[in-house]
Amino acid sequence: MRVIAGTARSLRLKAPDGMDTRPTTDRIKETLFNMLQPYLSGALFVDLFSGSGSIGIEALSRGARHAYFVENEKRALSCIQENLQFTHLAEQATIVKTDVLSALYGIHEKEADIIFMDPPYDCGHVERVLAVLKALPWVTENTLIVIETSLRTDISGLESLGFSVEKEKRYKTNRHVFCRKI
Numbered sequence: 569m570r571v572i573a574g575t576a577r578s579l580r581l582k583a584p585d586g587m588d589t590r591p592t593t594d595r596i597k598e599t600l601f602n603m604l605q606p607y608l609s610g611a612l613f614v615d616l617f618s619g620s621g622s623i624g625i626e627a628l629s630r631g632a633r634h635a636y637f638v639e640n641e642k643r644a645l646s647c648i649q650e651n652l653q654f655t656h657l658a659e660q661a662t663i664v665k666t667d668v669l670s671a672l673y674g675i676h677e678k679e680a681d682i683i684f685m686d687p688p689y690d691c692g693h694v695e696r697v698l699a700v701l702k703a704l705p706w707v708t709e710n711t712l713i714v715i716e717t718s719l720r721t722d723i724s725g726l727e728s729l730g731f732s733v734e735k736e737k738r739y740k741t742n743r744h745v746f747c748r749k750i
Contacts, residue, residue, distance in 0.1 A: 569622055572598045574629030576655035583620045584643040591620055592686070592716070596739055600714070601626055603737065603746070604682065607712055608632050611681035616668050616697065621648035623684050628657045632682075638664045638671040668693070669700055677706045686716040689742075694721065695729065702730045707749060715745045 569591050571579045583591045592600070600623075601608075608627060613635040615624030621644075624635040637648050645665055652658040664671040668687070683701065687693035694715055701707045713731065717723065719738065723745055726733055731747040 569620065570594060571622075571626055571629050571655060572601060574626070574631065576625065576629040576657060579655050581620055581622050581625065581651045581654075582647045583622075584641070584647050591622060596742075597622065597626060599737065599739075600744055601630060603735075603744075604712075604714070605630065607682055612636075612677055612679070614638070614675065614680050614683040616671075616683065616685035617687045617693075618648055619644050619686065621651050623686070624661070625651055625655055625657060627682070627684075628660050629655065632660075634660050634662070636662045636664055636671075636675060638666070638668050640665060640667050668697060672697070672700050672704060675704075675706060679708050680706050680711050683707065683711060683713045684716070685714070689718040690721055694723070695725070698726070698729045698731060702749060709749050711749065713747050713749075715747070716742060717745065718742050 569581045569583055609631040611632040613627040613632040616638045618637040618639040621637050624637050628635050639645050652661050730750050732750050734746045737744045
């Protein structure tokens with residue numbers, strides 16, 4: 569796993585041991601960031617369920633001004649800290665060491681530009697997180713929310729939660745859903 573482009577290009581990142589995290593492959597990450605690139609310059613990026621931090625680090629490397637990394641698993645937090653130090657991006661990062669739902673209430677920004685979430689698949693986290701995001705003042709109609717989910721996850725209810733799907737990119741076993749608050 570490596571940083572694909574930007575100031576930290578080609579640097580190898582660590583991933584936590586074990587099966588608790590599913591690092592996004594370089595190929596899928598490159599496809600994702602090709603779609604996100606127009607929105608990254610100077611962006612406030614929020615990486616929920618951060619794992620190794622590779623998605624938020626890629627955003628910083630490509631021009632985001634600041635990134636929040638939200639994670640509560642001890643080994644993953646250690647990886648995020650090491651990866652931020654190794655890529656020299658730590659000063660542009662805030663690591664939030666708690667569960668995602670609690671962390672969302674602790675972020676006090678005017679507006680987030682991009683929120684990326686890659687929760688454990690098929691556990692119902694998407695709906696719970698979106699319900700909280702809907703009520704937060706720093707999540708606006710301009711905030712792009714990207715959800716990584718398995719192909720099995722039913723996303724037909726996003727509109728009833730107050731979000732419109734702008735596009736969906738499918739891969740072999742998972743997908744990225746791009747949505748915004750209605």
